[in-house]
Amino acid sequence: MRKGLSQLSKMSLLHLKTGSVCPPTTPGLLRCYNMKYCPYAQRTLLVLHAKNIKHEVVNINLMEKPEWFFEKNPLAKVPTLELDGKLMYESLVTCDYLDEVYPEPPLYPRDPWQKGRERCLIELFGKVISSMYKTYRAYAKEDKEEMAETFNEVVNGLAPFEAELKIRGTKFFGGNTPGMLDYILWPFGERFPVVEISARKMLPQTELPLLKSWMQNMKEDRAVKAVYIPPEIHKMYLEDSLSGKPGYDKNYSALLASKV
Known part of the structure; x- marks a missing residue:
């Protein structure tokens, strides 16, 4: 699940909003729902890049949230991670998950x-x-x-x-x-x-x-x-x-x- 940095992310350039359709997911590919200027979502992106984890990014308009996003995350917040239908959200939770599942390089002290x-x-x-x-x-x-x-x-x-x-x-x-x-x-x-x-x-x-x-x-x-x-x-x-x-x-x- 690792490739060179240039191949890591597929970026949804526009922030999807009310009335939009959720882009189809790719089996085995980690997706991060993001807002470009959100510092909390940026935490998760930093960990994804630090660990060279192949992923794609889908940007969300947080003022006009897509209806389908509430089905992914009842709080409709970013960051939200999705992998093969499984979902996880909150910046610290997602960062801890990534550090455990992708152990190299370790980001937390082992002690x-x-x-x-x-x-x-x-x-x-x-x-x-x-x-x-x-x-x-x-x-x-x-x-x-x-x-x-x-x-x-x-x-x-x-x-x-x-x-x-x-x-x-x-x-x-x-x-x-x-x-x-x-x-x-x-x-x-x-x-x-x-x-x-x-x-x-x-x-x-x-x-x-x-x-x-x-x-x-x-x-x-x-x-x-x-x-x-x-x-x-x-x-x-x-x-x-x-x-x-x-x-x-x-x-x-x-x-x-x-x-x-």
Whole structure:
């Protein structure tokens, strides 16, 4: 079930919506239901690429969800995995499944205590995610005071992760190469520049030097490169989303080029 990276994914370019027909599945081929700008779905895509798992991607319009998608997942959320009629959803559940069924390369520590520690850190990172979304909402309201306050929440929430990198003394949380904790955190790390733009402040180099280096190192990872979206495009999508009109299929790259 493994092939070269160039053969890994068949991408459904458009986000399927209400009234669409579900594309037929291929026996033995893993499918990931995705939304291009969803950080949670990106977690699962990162693991798929990190493990060179042959798969296809079907994008879903989350504002006008296809009727058939509710039959696949009663929550109608992404990511959802499908294989030969079997279905699984939620980002952490799908990532754990992939790490168990496709053991190479292993992404979690083999030691149960260390694996549990990774899961604790993933839970703790939820505070950072919450603060990021509060910053976005403050940005939408143009509330400068709230933007500054929520940005400081993000910085404070990142402190334990800066400390963890210092304790580990490694390039990534996973060691010399990214592990599961890196891939679970990265989609939000990819969006940190959007938080900086929203709050009109930079993550402090003096307080978070190891995390700043981690972000640069992650951008060089093969799996990250496969699904990376530049912060300028994330910002354009965010602004459309906050206005209630997310541009799932909008050509943000062309719009960005026209502004240069």
